[in-house]
Amino acid sequence: MTFSPELEAKFDKLLKSYPPGRQRAAMVPMLLFAQDEVGSVTRELVDEVAKRVGVQALQVDEVITYYSMLHRKPLGKHHVQICTNISCLLTGGEELWKHACAKLGIGHKEVTPDGRISLEEVECIGACSWAPALQVNYDFHHQVTPEKLDQLLDRLRKLT
Amino acid sequence: MADLVKLTINDRHLEVPAGTLVIEAAKRNGIEIPSFCYYEGLALQAACRMCLVEVEKAPKLMVACTLPVAEGMVVRTETPTVQQARKSMLEFLLSNHPLDCPVCDKGGECELQDMVFRYGAGESRFTEQKVHEDEKQWSPVVFFDMPRCILCFRCVRICGEGMGVNALGVVNRGVLSEIAPNKGDHLECDECGMCIDICPVGALTSGTYRYKTRPWEMEHVGTICTHCSNGCKTTLGVRNDKIIRGNNRDRSGINGEFLCIKGRYAFDFSDHPDRLQTPLVRTGGKLQPASWSQALEVVAKNFQDVKQRGGRFGVIGSNHTTNEENYYLQKFARQVLMTNNIDHHRTGDVLTLLDALSGRNEALATTQDLYQSKAILVVAAELALEHPFLSFQIRANYRHHQAHVYAVTSQPVREDKTATVIVRAAPGAELSAVESLREKLKAEPELIILYGDAIKGDGVRKLVAFGTSLGIPVKYVPLVDYSNSRGAVDMGLMPELLPGYQPSQAFGLTWADMLASEDLGALWVIGANPLKNAELRARNAFMVVQEMFLTDTAQIADVVLPAASAYEKSGTVTNVCGEVQRLKRAIQTMGAKPDLEIIGLIAKEMDAAAVVGPWTSDSVFEEIRKNVRGYDVPVAMIATGGAAQTMPVNGRIAVESRTDLIRSTHDNLFTSGTLGRYSKMLNSVLERRLNYH
Amino acid sequence: MLYNEPSPLEVRVLSRRFGLPNSASIDTYLATDGYKALRKALEMKPEEIIEEVKTSNLRGRGGAGFSTGMKWSFVPRTSPKPKYIVVNADESEPVTCKDRVLIENDPHQLIEGMLIAALAADAHAGYIYIRGEYRYLIDILDTAIAEAYQHGYLGKNILGTSFSFDAYTHTGAGAYECGEESALLESLEGKRGIPRIRPPFPAVVGAFQCPTVLNNVETYCAAPAIIRDGGAAFAALGVPKAGGTKLTCLTGHVNKPGVYELPLGFSVDKMINEVGGGIRGGKKLKAFIPGGSSCPVLTAAECEGLTMDYDAMAKRKTMLGSGGVVIMDEDTCMVKVALRIMRFYAHESCGWCIPCREGTSWLRKTLVRFHDGMGQRDDIGLIGDLAKNMLGRTFCPLGDAAALPTISIVEKWAAEFEAHLNGRPCPYENVSQLVMA
């Protein structure tokens, strides 16, 4: 499998970050960074990472299915993750969630037909004091209101 | 000796070695602490929480399976709190369990069932929907029913730690966690079935056994596997004279609970439809069914004729018939047919080794030694595929005692995973490559050397000289094929050697010479298939074959006598380490007779019964004990299912080994000579594996 | 960046650089006493560093509140194995968002803290385990690490001494359980985040099977101040058995939620009403979570006279935890709160042990059904029972974290459970089916 030079450089650095013989340690970061570039954890990616860190594909599968940020199926270009955990719940996170579902016509871990936006109801993302919060890919949005969410979704739909 | 620690469990004062786990300390003193995930010999998990106990001064219940004993510790295993905790764990477990016990294969043998029966889960308070997934077939022999799985991780560990295969893992998390096979939707592994047997519930079931019967409807017969030379004990589950299951759950025998695919499943050749069940006699150019008396008469008459003519006999014995049969056969050949033309297919150079070791005691390693020796050297052998139990022992030794393993092979082998040093040498150059390990091996306190058929003759002498020069105690295992290759050599199925490696007065013909001889008068083949890849020069020789199937050899015989398989007779066999063990009859196949009985009946028909003596395995074994050095083993030991090691010679052997005749067939996990060809299960596994490649 | 206005009641020690221009840069750091503590520590013996930390009464800020000085002293410094520093920046306990601002605003403070710990433990490499969602913090830290190398604060022969240290960032990928120290170490090694059997503890057998100092971000961030200004000064900021300040994440129904650095022993009443500007809409306090969703929930009455410190919380049978405070007003449905909390734990249970795996799943299902108005009277007892059957019996503390708030809610707000019985919808809101993650 070929990756961008930037990603390859990241992999190189990662594989050198751990003590000798411990390259397996690079597995989770490699998978997450590669997923960001490839779009999802494909079979091919599993085999590639397994090869590079020196484990069997099964050991990569064990890991992928454990971590909730690693996905086998491609997500939308803009992955909207709305937190409904306790602090967000108390400040309207659930309403935001329902609002987004209704507006996009999709549900949990679903992608809009154009592949642009996907939705996920997530557990606490560490923005509790500025709740309700959500993340679009890795970007945080704090103190989100249904209006702000509308604007955001409209913007995402237009963004290429 | 480890220091002793004093503690109290349920008001009993105990003394156990420091470092012992509370669960073990209790067990050794007859106090049972329930557990699912704790499994002796495998890594600790502390996952099932069934073993919670009360420990004085501890603020909460403690898990006995990971708690080492401590001086003055006070443990209670049956207090109301402990019982309540156990009950609650069972209640949690049952919440997602399908409770389909009436149709579950494990019913009656299920540890979950037993536990619930004992500790009771009471009325179910769970009214929510259970997690469900359909059953999956992972291989011809392995089925997985996720909802029944209690996630004790025994299967994952036995596959990884025990087998060194790592074909099972855990995917997903939380309540959706499940066991998964290494190839997505299927398994690619040894197909040993260890995972199935170790599963406490009916989550993993076997393709050969599932839905066939209930455990209590079977009779269980402990005998020795007939496939390879490792000599594992296998307990056959029999119903209506049919073998339904093979396993070794009672952990008796040298192999404990270990069995490979062949020991566990490849008993099915025994009721293959092609099994011979009636004697065949060639009449009008064709093999026609005949009665036993007719057939024996033809054999006796023709043998007498050849003998009177002064014709040449050729006798080819087997490396999977019993010691008694082999001994009796050579006696018959030598004393009734008056010939030394007797041989068998030799698969390893035992002879040179015994000669080279003359004067030494305890120079042959037992299977137990493989588990205990501090260091092990494997030369030119693929143990995991050809000697699976020996390979298992070495892994267990590495896990439990951190044994140093050295592998000198031409190809990567499974021992590499546990190896201290791996040496790769070109095929044929392994022996010289061993030299590079000299300094390392010299520093070991002891060593076992296992070597394959590529090392023979001078090679063996060099290896022994190398071993001796290390200046440490060294033991050896000469690797051979089949369930009784060792027994065939020891019992003198050789033209040059009598039982116990005594040279014969006049060397007879080797089996190759027999086949090449133009004037052979009669050829008698027992449990072998010499004509599979060879031709018989003496076209007119009278030919008798004792076999289970119509092999290439049997097809051109004049008389074919249906022989019983190892699972249909008693007697003893000697494994690759020279350990003698006893077969126990599990079933009977109509029409077939044990080879011993057939030989006896031929003797009787030839009026030679008095010469060869009675043909019961016990009486022949008595004779072996008297006449074959090393075989005067304690009868009680093997009669009770134990193994006794032999060192069948201890002095120089006056003949040279015919190294040109030594060749292992390198049967792997999925092949087993003729028997393998008639095992549907082995074939289906082989076919599946080919399909995936 | 600051996401909320600071409060004048704060005592800003760890957050002293928050809000400064380019607060994350090494220049700002150096201009404000940065790496001074390191210079001082380089002159100290490991025992002296540990002694200073013990004097400071610093207790772990990750949740368990264990004495940091003690923990550092458990590392077998003379072991021939390499020793490691591991930073727990998994920050996955719900209601917690303080490590994020510490790293975002002042990454060098963390690096300096790691270096001090490394000197105390004779470690030469360290890993910062950052939850996957905090991707931007990896960039910030990687930049800071590069700066520190350039300036000779990382790498070989730091500041011309014989001391060498390398620091690396490492990302998680979405798993609360990986915040638990032994699961974190498994995850760091490229495995599923399944906790390890303890003992041995990480101090002895930690990262890559070697002795390891493992602390929370905030704990390490306190180290520079302790070494720079002395342990006694730090201790004096707090209460007798817990020194210093605590970054508190004020969330829920308050007017001014935010992350505030408050001295240990700060009054809860003052925190809600002065720092937090009181409860929204002038409503009354109903329930209070002092330190993340794993803590037993307190009633308004139980908050009276309460202060934010470890022992005071223990007296009220709850915990200071990670400093994640939730303020719930009188309109809050406590069944829903119990349900949402359980949903989280069921989603995050690693699945290793029976009581946690099955217990959280069973409780989640029962609470969903109950909240939807299909509860039976027996369910109320069952919920408490199941939670108690998990308590203290699971493989790691996640089971307790799920059980404790649940037990406290069914016991203290039993009346609300009664009110949900028999087909009636939630009396506190319009109920709709929750989407199950």
Ligand SMILES: Cc1cc2nc3c(=O)[nH]c(=O)nc-3n(C[C@H](O)[C@H](O)[C@H](O)COP(=O)(O)O)c2cc1C
């Ligand atoms: C389920 C669980 C989750 C945890 N999550 C975190 C976390 O996200 N961050 C953290 O620092 N500590 C977390 N902890 C606590 C750690 O196990 C550990 O006690 C802590 O990192 C030690 O650092 P400290 O002594 O500085 O607090 C968690 C513990 C448990 C049981």
Ligand code: SF4
């Ligand atoms: S399949 Fe059987 S052995 Fe494996 S984890 Fe499940 S219950 Fe345990």
Ligand code: FES
């Ligand atoms: S036997 Fe101890 S937890 Fe399973």
